[in-house]
Amino acid sequence: MDFRLNEEQQMLQDTVARLVRGEYSFEKRLEFSESELGFSEDFWKQLGELGLTAVPFPEELGGFGGGGVEVQSVMTELGRGLCIEPYLQSVVLGGGLISQVGNDAQKEQWLGGIASGEVRAAVGLQEPQSFYDLNNVETRAENSGDGYVLNGRKAVVIGGHCADVLLVSARTGGDTREADGISLFLVSPDADGVERRTYPTIDGAKGCDLVLNNVKVGTDALLGEEGKAADIIEYQTGRAISGLCGEAVGAMEVACDLTLDYLKQRKQFGVPIGKFQVLQHRMVDMMSELEQARSMAILAASVADEPQSDERRRILAAAKNVIGRAGQFISEKGIQSHGGIGMTWEYNFAHYAKRLVMINHQLGDDDFHLERYAALLQAS
Amino acid sequence: MNMNYTAEELAFRDEVRAFLDEKLPEDIAAKVKGFRRLSKEDHQRWQKILSEKGWYATHWPEEYGGVKWSPVQKHIWDDESCRYGVPRSIPFGVNMVAPVIIKFGTEEQKQKYLPRILSGEDWWCQGYSEPGAGSDLASLKTRAVREGDHYIVNGQKTWTTLGQHANMIFCLVRTNTEVKAQEGISFLLIDMNTPGITVRPIITLDGEHEVNEVFFEDVKVPVENLVGEEDKGWTYAKYLLTYERTGLAGIGISKAALSHLKELAGRRLKNGRPLIEDPSFSQRIAQVEIDLTAAAISNLRIIASVEGGGVPGAESSMLKVRGTEIRQTINDLARRAIGPYAIPFVEEELDLDYDGEFLSDENAAPLAAQYFNNRKLSIFGGSNEIQKNIVSKMILGL
Ligand SMILES: Cc1cc2nc3c(=O)[nH]c(=O)nc-3n(C[C@H](O)[C@H](O)[C@H](O)COP(=O)(O)OP(=O)(O)OC[C@H]3O[C@@H](n4cnc5c(N)ncnc54)[C@H](O)[C@@H]3O)c2cc1C
Ligand SMILES: Cc1cc2nc3c(=O)[nH]c(=O)nc-3n(C[C@H](O)[C@H](O)[C@H](O)COP(=O)(O)OP(=O)(O)OC[C@H]3O[C@@H](n4cnc5c(N)ncnc54)[C@H](O)[C@@H]3O)c2cc1C
Numbered sequence: 179m180d181f182r183l184n185e186e187q188q189m190l191q192d193t194v195a196r197l198v199r200g201e202y203s204f205e206k207r208l209e210f211s212e213s214e215l216g217f218s219e220d221f222w223k224q225l226g227e228l229g230l231t232a233v234p235f236p237e238e239l240g241g242f243g244g245g246g247v248e249v250q251s252v253m254t255e256l257g258r259g260l261c262i263e264p265y266l267q268s269v270v271l272g273g274g275l276i277s278q279v280g281n282d283a284q285k286e287q288w289l290g291g292i293a294s295g296e297v298r299a300a301v302g303l304q305e306p307q308s309f310y311d312l313n314n315v316e317t318r319a320e321n322s323g324d325g326y327v328l329n330g331r332k333a334v335v336i337g338g339h340c341a342d343v344l345l346v347s348a349r350t351g352g353d354t355r356e357a358d359g360i361s362l363f364l365v366s367p368d369a370d371g372v373e374r375r376t377y378p379t380i381d382g383a384k385g386c387d388l389v390l391n392n393v394k395v396g397t398d399a400l401l402g403e404e405g406k407a408a409d410i411i412e413y414q415t416g417r418a419i420s421g422l423c424g425e426a427v428g429a430m431e432v433a434c435d436l437t438l439d440y441l442k443q444r445k446q447f448g449v450p451i452g453k454f455q456v457l458q459h460r461m462v463d464m465m466s467e468l469e470q471a472r473s474m475a476i477l478a479a480s481v482a483d484e485p486q487s488d489e490r491r492r493i494l495a496a497a498k499n500v501i502g503r504a505g506q507f508i509s510e511k512g513i514q515s516h517g518g519i520g521m522t523w524e525y526n527f528a529h530y531a532k533r534l535v536m537i538n539h540q541l542g543d544d545d546f547h548l549e550r551y552a553a554l555l556q557a558s
Numbered sequence: 559m560n561m562n563y564t565a566e567e568l569a570f571r572d573e574v575r576a577f578l579d580e581k582l583p584e585d586i587a588a589k590v591k592g593f594r595r596l597s598k599e600d601h602q603r604w605q606k607i608l609s610e611k612g613w614y615a616t617h618w619p620e621e622y623g624g625v626k627w628s629p630v631q632k633h634i635w636d637d638e639s640c641r642y643g644v645p646r647s648i649p650f651g652v653n654m655v656a657p658v659i660i661k662f663g664t665e666e667q668k669q670k671y672l673p674r675i676l677s678g679e680d681w682w683c684q685g686y687s688e689p690g691a692g693s694d695l696a697s698l699k700t701r702a703v704r705e706g707d708h709y710i711v712n713g714q715k716t717w718t719t720l721g722q723h724a725n726m727i728f729c730l731v732r733t734n735t736e737v738k739a740q741e742g743i744s745f746l747l748i749d750m751n752t753p754g755i756t757v758r759p760i761i762t763l764d765g766e767h768e769v770n771e772v773f774f775e776d777v778k779v780p781v782e783n784l785v786g787e788e789d790k791g792w793t794y795a796k797y798l799l800t801y802e803r804t805g806l807a808g809i810g811i812s813k814a815a816l817s818h819l820k821e822l823a824g825r826r827l828k829n830g831r832p833l834i835e836d837p838s839f840s841q842r843i844a845q846v847e848i849d850l851t852a853a854a855i856s857n858l859r860i861i862a863s864v865e866g867g868g869v870p871g872a873e874s875s876m877l878k879v880r881g882t883e884i885r886q887t888i889n890d891l892a893r894r895a896i897g898p899y900a901i902p903f904v905e906e907e908l909d910l911d912y913d914g915e916f917l918s919d920e921n922a923a924p925l926a927a928q929y930f931n932n933r934k935l936s937i938f939g940g941s942n943e944i945q946k947n948i949v950s951k952m953i954l955g956l
Contacts, residue, residue, distance in 0.1 A: 306918055309828045309897045333918070334898040355830060375917065380764075380903040380926045387902075387917060446694040456943055510886075513933045517692050517941065518717050518769075521762050521934055528763035532930060535893075539900045545838055 181476060183251065190244075191251035193228060197221075198259035204526040207260055207382070215340055216384030217262045226295025231269050235277070239293040246417070246482025250424030250475060257428025260526070260533055262383040264300065264337025268292055270421045272299025272345055274414040275362060279402030284364065288343060300341035302332030302388050303411060310542040312347070312411050313357045317390060319348035326350070326400070328363065328371075328393040336385040336540075339376040341367055344388065350405050357408035362401040369393050381536040382529060413486050416494045419541050420482035423475035426501040426537045430468045430508050433530040437461060437512045440519075440527075451515075460511050467504035474500040492554050495547040502544035505534035561858075563630070571634050578642045581607050585910060587643030591818065593924040594910050595766075596645055598681075598723045604645055605678045614647070615676060617657050622672045629861040640810030641817075648720060651675040651682035655728045658745065658794050662786035671726075671747070685715040685729035685748075685772060686795065693944050695730070696739040696792065700774060702731035702746060704781065704788075709733075709746065711754075711777040717938070721757050721770035725750050734789050745791035747783040754778070762934075764927035765905075799940065806939045807874070807881030809857045812850050815888045819843065822921060823895050833895055842894075846887045853880045872952040875945040882935035882942065889929040900926040 183191060201221050210218040225231050233248050235241030242248075249270060256265060273292045276284060276299075291297025308314035317330025328348050338344060344365045352359025365372060371393040374386040402410055438461060441452030451457055478497035481490040509531035513520035520527050538544060563571065586600050608614040616632055618624025627635065647653065656675055659667050674680040691698040700713025711731055721727065727748050734742030750757070754777040760769045786794055823834035823843060833839050860873050893900045899918040906912050907923035916922070936942040950956040 304898050306899075307827045307830075309826075309833075311829065314830070334901050336901070377902045377904050377917070379901045380930075381901070385902065445690075446692060446697075448694075448697075454943070456946075506890075510933065514936055514941075517937055518687070518934075521930075521937070523761040523763055523765065528930075532763060535929075536901050536926075539898055543894060543897070545842075545894070549838065 183247065186242075187247055187251055190230075190233070190248060191255060194230060194252050194255035195258070197224060197228065197230075198255050198261065202259040202261055204260075204529075207262070207529075211262055211378075211382040216378065217264070221261070222263050222295055222298075225263065225265065231265070231295040232293040234269065234273060235289060235293040239289055241293055246420045246479035249417070249421045249482070250427075250479045253421045253424030254428035254475075257425035257533075258432050260382070260429060260432075260529055264298060264341075264383075266418055266421050266425070267301055267335075267337040268297075268299045268341070271301045271414055271418045272343070274417050275301070275345055275401065275410065276364075278414060279362070279407075279410050283398065284401065288364070291342070297342045298337065298340060299343050299345060300335050300338040302335040302338060302344055302346040303415070304333045306331060306333050306387075307354075308333070310546040311355065312415065313360065313408055314355050315347050315349050315360050316354050317346065317348040319350050319361055319363060321350065322394070325394060325396040326363065328365065328390040328395065330390050332388040332390070334385055335388055336379065336383060338367075338386040338388060339374060339384050343367075344372075345401065346388065346390070347407060347411060348390075352405070359405045360407045360411070361404050362407040362410065363395055364399045364401055365390070365393060365395060369395070379536065381533040409486065412491075415541055416486075416490065417482045419494045419498050420475070420478040422537055422540060423471070423478045423497050423501050426505050426534060427468070427472050427475045429530050429534050429537075430471055430505060433508050433512050433527065433534065434461075434464050434468050436527050436530070437464065437515050440516055444517075457515055460515060464508050464511055467507050471501045471504040488554055492551055495551040495554065498542055499544045499547040499551065502538035502547070505537050506544075509534045563634075567630055567634060570631055571638065574635055574638045577611060577613075578638065578644065581611070582642055582644060583607075586645060589910050590643040590645050591814070592910070592921050593818075593928050594908055601645060601648055602678050605647070608647075609676050609678065615652055615656065617653055618660060618672070622660060622668065623676050629864045633858065633861050636810040637813065640814040643814070646811070648681070650684045650719070650724075650728075651680060651726075654684060654798050655682050655726075655747070658728075658785060658798050661797065662745075662794050664782070666782065667747070667785065680726045681720075681724045682726045682728060683718050683721040683724035683750075683772075685718060685727045687717045688714055689716050693941055695795070696743065698730055698732060698743065700729065700731045701735075702733050702744060702779070704733070707781050709779045709781060709784070711746070711748065711774045711779055713774050715772040715774075716770075717760070718757075718770045718772050719768060721750075721772055722759065722767065727772065728785075730791055730795055733791075737789070740792040742789055743791040743795070744788050745785040745794045746779055747785060748777065748779050752777050752779065762931060764931045765903075766927075766931065806935075807853065807857060807877040808885055808935070809850070809854050809881060812881065812885050812888060813854070815885065815892070816843075816847060816850060818921070819888055819892050819895065822892060822919065825919060826895050826897070828897075839891075839895070842891055846884060846891065849880075849887075850884050853877065853884055856880070872949050875940075875948045875952075878939065879936075879942045879945050885935055886929075886932055889925075889932050892925045893929040896922045896925055903927065 232241035233244040236243050276288050303312045319326040319328050332346050346363055346365055347360050349359050350361045371391040373389040376386040378384055442450050444451045474497040477493050481493050519525055589596055612625055615624040616627050620626050652675055688698050702709040702711045727750055729746045729748055730743050731746050732742055733744040754775040756773040758771045759767045824832050826833040828836045899922050904917050904923045
C-alpha cells in the first residue's frame with residue numbers, strides 16, 4: 179500500500195499550487211469575486227493553457243485521462259487558494275456527463291472546448307423542492323415530435339450565469355421522485371424561454387436559478403438515453419463529490435494553518451493564547467478532523483472513476499458526510515479560537531470558513547449522506 | 559416549590575401583551591421576526607414608544623425615570639417581547655453606562671445624561687476592547703493624561719458595536735502606568751464629536767457593518783466626564799459587565815428563533831413532505847427544544863434567586879455559555895433547513911420593502927448570513943472560554 183502521489187500526480191499538483199500561489203492572493207480573490215463575471219477570466223484561461231481543465235479527459239482532447247486522484251490534486255490546490263472558478267461544474271460534472279453518455283456529435287461539439295477551457299458548462303440538477311435528492315425532478319420535457327419542450331426551474335446552478343452550455347435534468351416520464359423517466363438535455367443559455375436569475379453566493383462565487391419557460395430543443399439536445407439519466411447523474415455527482423472532498427481538504431489545511439499560526443502569535447494575559455490548554459486541545463481536534471477528512475478524500479478518489487457499485491456509493495456518501503462535518507467543525511472552532519478577528523471580512527480565515535460550510539450545502543449535506551449511507555448499510 | 563406565575567404576574571403579562579398588540583409597529587416586528595436589518599430610525603422610533611410608556615429603563619430606580627420591575631416581571635417582558643418581535647434595546651446607554659452613572663456618577667452626570675438616554679437624544683457605544691486587549695481587557699493601553707481640567711486621550715478602541723450611529727462613547731482608559739494593570743484604569747464619558755476622534759468601519763464576514771474601530775488622537779475630554787474616582791475604573795467596568803452578562807443567554811430570543819425555525823421547517827420540503835416531518839430533522843429540532851427548555855428553567859431559577867435577594871453570580875456565566883450554544887444551534891438548523899438555498903446571498907431580499915419574487919423562501923435570504931454573524935455570540939461579552947474560566951475559579955475553586 180502506498181498513499182503517496184506518484185511523480186506525475188505530484189507534478190500536476192505542484193503545477194496547480196504554483197499557479198494558485200502566483201495568481202490568487204486573497205486581495206485578488208476579493209476583486210475577482212466582486213467582478214461582473216464573479217471569478218477571474220484570466221486565471222481560467224491559464225487553467226486551460228496549462229492543460230488543467232483537460233485533466234480528466236483523454237489524450238486526444240489534450241488531457242491525460244486523469245482519474246479521481248488527479249482531479250483531487252487539482253481541486254485540493256483550488257481549495258487552498260479558495261478559487262471561485264467553476265472547475266467542478268464545467269470540467270468535472272459537465273465534462274463528465276457528456277463524456278459518459280454523449281453521442282459522437284455531442285462529444286465532438288463540446289468536449290474539446292470544455293477540455294481547453296474555451297467553453298464553460300454548468301449543470302442544473304436541483305430544483306426548489308428537491309432539497310438534495312436529484313431524483314426529485316419536476317421540470318418536464320414534452321416530446322414534441324421534432325424535439326422537446328422544457329418547462330420548470332432548476333435551483334442554485336453555480337457558474338450558470340456565465341455558462342456557454344447548460345446541462346439540465348428534466349422528466350420525460352415517471353413521477354416527481356422516481357428515478358425512472360429522468361432525462362438530460364443540453365440547453366443553450368440564449369435559447370428562447372431561458373431566464374437566469376443571477377446572484378452572488380455567500381462564499382464569494384456566483385450562480386443562478388434557471389427558469390425554463392417553453393424552451394424548445396431539438397432531439398440532438400437529448401444527452402444519453404431518454405428517461406435513463408438518473409444512474410448517470412448519480413455516477414457523475416459521485417465523481418464531483420470526490421472532487422469536492424479535495425477542495426474541502428485544501429481549504430481545511432489552510433484554515434488549520436491559519437489558526438495554528440494565530441495561536442502562536444496572538445498574546446493575551448502575557449502569553450500566546452496557544453498556551454491555554456483549551457485552545458491546544460481544540461486545535462488538536464481540528465487537526466484530527468482534517469486527518470479524518472484527508473483519509474476519506476483519498477478513499478473517495480480511489481473509487482471515483484470505478485464502475486458503480488454499492489461499495490462505491492457507500493464510500494462517497496461516507497466521504498461527503500465526513501468532510502461536511504469536518505468542514506463545519508474547523509470553521510466554527512477556528513473562528514472561535516481567533517476571537518473577533520476571525521469574524522472579519524478583511525481577514526481570510528472567515529472566507530475559508532464560509533466556503534467550508536457551503537461545501538456542506540453542495541451535493542448533499544452530512545445529514546443527507548448519513549441517511550444515504552444508512553440505507554446502504556450492509557447487514558454484516 | 560411553585561413554578562406558576564402569581565395572579566399579579568399573570569395580570570402583568572396581560573398588560574404587556576395588550577401594550578404590544580396596540581403599540582408595536584408592524585414593520586418593525588416583521589423585520590425582527592424575519593431577521594431583516596433594522597435602521598437607526600427603527601430603533602429610535604421603538605425606543606420613543608417604550609419611553610412614553612415608561613418601560614424603557616428597566617434597570618433604573620424610579621426617581622430617574624426607571625420602572626421598578628421584579629426579576630420575574632423582567633423575564634415576562636423578555637419572553638413576550640421576543641415572541642412579538644420587539645427589537646432588542648441597544649444596551650450600551652440604557653443597560654450599561656446608565657447603571658454605572660447611577661451608582662458611581664456625580665449628580666451633574668445623572669442630570670445631564672440620564673434624561674438624554676431616556677429620550678433617545680444620546681446614542682452610546684462601548685469602548686472597552688482594543689486590538690491588544692480582548693479577553694485580557696485589563697491590559698488596555700488607550701492613555702488619558704490629565705492636563706489642567708482636561709484629559710488628553712490617545713489610543714484605539716475596536717469592535718465598537720454600532721459606533722457609527724453613536725454620539726457618545728464610554729471608555730476605559732489608562733490613567734496610571736505605575737501600578738498593577740487593573741489599578742490604573744479610569745472610566746471616561748467621551749463625546750464622539752470631539753476633534754481627534756475617527757471612526758472606521760469593520761466589515762464582518764457576512765458583509766455587515768455593525769462594528770468599528772475608534773481612534774483617539776489628542777482628544778480633549780473635560781475632567782467632569784470622569785466617572786467616579788480616577789484609577790478606579792476597573793471596579794465600575796466589572797459592575798457593568800455583570801449587567802452585560804445577564805441577558806446574554808438570550809432565552810427569549812432563542813424561543814422566538816425556535817418557533818421561526820419550526821415554521822420554516824414546516825414550509826420547506828424534503829422527499830415531498832414538510833421537512834419538520836422528516837424523522838432526522840425533527841429529532842434535531844426536538845433536541846434543541848429540549849435543551850432550550852432546560853436552559854429556560856435554569857434561567858428562571860437564577861431569576862428566582864435574585865428575587866429572593868441573591869446576586870446573579872458565576873451561574874449566569876454557565877447560562878451565557880449554554881444559551882449562546884443553543885442560539886447557534888438554532889441558526890445552524892435554520893441554515894440547514896433551506897438546503898441548497900443557503901448558498902445564494904440575495905441581499906435585496908433582506909430589505910423589508912422588497913417586492914420582487916423571493917428566490918426560495920421569503921425568510922431564506924438572511925439565514926446563512928445570520929448563522930455566520932452569530933458566531934459572535936460565543937466571542938463577545940466575555941468569550942465562552944473566559945466564562946468557563948470564571949466558573950472554574952469562582953464556583954469550583956480550581
Ligand atoms: C485499565 C488500565 C490499565 C492500565 N495498564 C497499565 C499498565 O499496564 N502499565 C502501566 O504502567 N500503567 C497502566 N495503567 C495506568 C495508566 O497509565 C494511568 O492510569 C494513566 O497514565 C493515568 O494516570 P492516573 O490514573 O494516575 O491519572 P492522573 O494522571 O492522575 O490523571 C487524572 C486526570 O487528569 C488528567 N490530566 C493529568 N495531567 C494532565 C495534564 N497535564 N493536562 C490535562 N489533563 C491532565 C488525565 O487525563 C486524567 O483525566 C493502566 C490504567 C488502567 C485504567
Ligand atoms: C461582533 C462583535 C461585537 C463586539 N462589540 C464590542 C463592543 O461594542 N465594545 C467592546 O468593547 N468590545 C466589543 N467586542 C469585543 C469582544 O468583547 C472581544 O472580541 C472579546 O472580548 C474577545 O477578545 P478578542 O476578540 O480580542 O479575542 P482574544 O481575547 O484574542 O481571544 C482569542 C481566543 O482565545 C481565547 N482565550 C483568550 N484568553 C483565554 C484564556 N485565559 N483561557 C482560555 N482561552 C482564552 C478566547 O476565548 C478566544 O477563543 C465585540 C466583538 C465582536 C466579535
